Amino acid sequence: MLGSIYIGLSGMNAYSKGLQTISNNVANLNTSGFKATSVSFEDVASEGGNGLSFLGSNGTQGDGVKTSPSQIDFSQGDLRQTGNDLDLAIQGHGFLVLQKDGNSYYARTGQFEVDKDGYISQQGTGYHLGVLDKDGRATPLNIDAKRTSPPLVTSKIVFADNLSSTATTASVADIAVFDSRGGKQVWTVSFTKSTDPAATNSWDVKVTDATGRQVGTSTLKFLGSAVDPTTSTLTISDTPAGADPLSVTLDFSQGVTSFSSGTTSTLRASSVDGHGVGALTSVAIDENGKVKLSYSNAQTDVLGAVAIADFRDAQQLERFGEGLYRNKGGNGEIRLLPSNTDGIGTLVSKQVEASNVNLSDEFGDLILIQRGFQAASQVVSISNDMIQQLFGIKGQ
Numbered sequence: 001m002l003g004s005i006y007i008g009l010s011g012m013n014a015y016s017k018g019l020q021t022i023s024n025n026v027a028n029l030n031t032s033g034f035k036a037t038s039v040s041f042e043d044v045a046s047e048g049g050n051g052l053s054f055l056g057s058n059g060t061q062g063d064g065v066k067t068s069p070s071q072i073d074f075s076q077g078d079l080r081q082t083g084n085d086l087d088l089a090i091q092g093h094g095f096l097v098l099q100k101d102g103n104s105y106y107a108r109t110g111q112f113e114v115d116k117d118g119y120i121s122q123q124g125t126g127y128h129l130g131v132l133d134k135d136g137r138a139t140p141l142n143i144d145a146k147r148t149s150p151p152l153v154t155s156k157i158v159f160a161d162n163l164s165s166t167a168t169t170a171s172v173a174d175i176a177v178f179d180s181r182g183g184k185q186v187w188t189v190s191f192t193k194s195t196d197p198a199a200t201n202s203w204d205v206k207v208t209d210a211t212g213r214q215v216g217t218s219t220l221k222f223l224g225s226a227v228d229p230t231t232s233t234l235t236i237s238d239t240p241a242g243a244d245p246l247s248v249t250l251d252f253s254q255g256v257t258s259f260s261s262g263t264t265s266t267l268r269a270s271s272v273d274g275h276g277v278g279a280l281t282s283v284a285i286d287e288n289g290k291v292k293l294s295y296s297n298a299q300t301d302v303l304g305a306v307a308i309a310d311f312r313d314a315q316q317l318e319r320f321g322e323g324l325y326r327n328k329g330g331n332g333e334i335r336l337l338p339s340n341t342d343g344i345g346t347l348v349s350k351q352v353e354a355s356n357v358n359l360s361d362e363f364g365d366l367i368l369i370q371r372g373f374q375a376a377s378q379v380v381s382i383s384n385d386m387i388q389q390l391f392g393i394k395g396q
Contacts, residue, residue: 004383010064011376014041017067018369025357033077033089033109033323034355039365040068074314077108077356079348085284086112086120088129089353092345094308097130097138097336098122098324104130104138105324106309106317109353114283118144120291125322130336131291131304138307138336141291146303147280149295151182153244154274157189158251161266165201165225165258168193170265175272179243182277186210189250191220191267201258205250207236218250222258229253275299289339289347305338306347 018039028034044063079089088096088110095106105127112129115121119140120129130138154177163170171190178184187207194202201222207215216236221228232253238246256267278297286292291303311317311334317325327334339347 002383002387005380005387007062007064008376008379008383010044010066012373012380014065014067015369015373015376018365019373021067021070022362022366022369025362026359028355029357029359031323031355032111032352033107034357035075035077035108036073036355036357036362038071038073039369040071041065042068071315072317072319073356074108075356076353078354079351080354081351082111083350084111085282085349086114087350087352088112088285088306089348089351090308090345091348093343094310094337094345095325097307097309098127099130099138099140100125100127103326105320105326107323107325110323111352114143118142118147120283127324130307132307132336132338133304136336138309141304143280143283143291143293143303146293146301149275149278149280149297149299149301151178151180151277152274153180153246154178154248154272156249156251156271156273157269158254158271159256159267160254160270161268162257162259162261163191163203163220163222163267164261164263164265165222166260167263167265170267172267172269175269176274177246177248177272178274178276179240179246181240181243183240183243184276185215185238185240187215189269191265194219205234207250220252225257225259227252227256227258285347285349307336308339308344308347310335310337310344 018041021037021039025036042065044066046063076092079091090096090108095108096110098105098107098110110129111123112120113123115126119142121127122129128140131141133139157175159172169190169192171188173188175187175189176184177187187209190206190208192204192206194204196202199221203220205218205220207217209215215238218234218236219231220234221231232251234250234252236248236250238248240246254270275297278295278299280293281296282294284292284294285306286302288305289308290305293301293303311327316328318328320326337344339345
């Protein structure tokens, strides 16, 4: 009978631990990235006995019940839109790598920001997001050196479309040209048909800036309706104040024509290289899982890919709190890969993964645990009553 009490107590203890697990699951119903822990039990048996416990036919005795080693349910949770460029989640298999003080931690989702030191870090914790370096290792990424986009000197202006052969003048205005210091000039390229009878379909080209200052001149010729190859590229040189000398090629070789269209010409600058200095405006993760920087000068810079960790057995991870896990060991080699490669899930931005707790399942388990605890407590109570009766017989 004493053995029955201990067996009943083992049931009460096991069901209490099961209740704690369910309580933790339910409490984290709205915790981003939380993974539910399963509740299961297993019997306890031992050889021999003192006659106070149940003895099975094979010589083992039943010593009650205990909770089984917990299993974390790593199934996918719902992805929820947030609008923040650095809110990250993984659709499919894998974990984000977070680092702090030389230690690595792992998470299914996270909300990140660029901290005061220039690192992409988890909000509120300071854990740095791991990004793959050239050797395939996860390292913190610092963007301080990338807060400014340096200027690029304009070297070529490409023209397209038609310069009417029956027109006498034409112009292409508002062409932005940048020098070595990022200074901007606005050029206008004017075309005046030559009045020299010997120069058939020849045009005087003049380049002026926004103040009307003449920057340079040249001559454009056509053979029939096509540009004369000897004048398909013209060079205009200038010396901006405080900057390096500027040499810009006017390129007419990309399909410029000279058909008759009255006084209307459709000639335009189809592309102009070069840009001024730009300030960092946003840090985001692109569709390939790489860190993308955008600048005020309309330029972008793509850095390394966010590292996604793949474990042979995710059950070897242990909870660390704040949605993080640590590797307990026994996982073998940890693979670090970019998004959506070699069996790894796809990294998505502006989304976080919701908890995968299923309330229906939790409440169903809760009822079973309540009944199990109630039954185990009845065993203890009845065993106690029987012992009391036994003491009463002894006293008589």
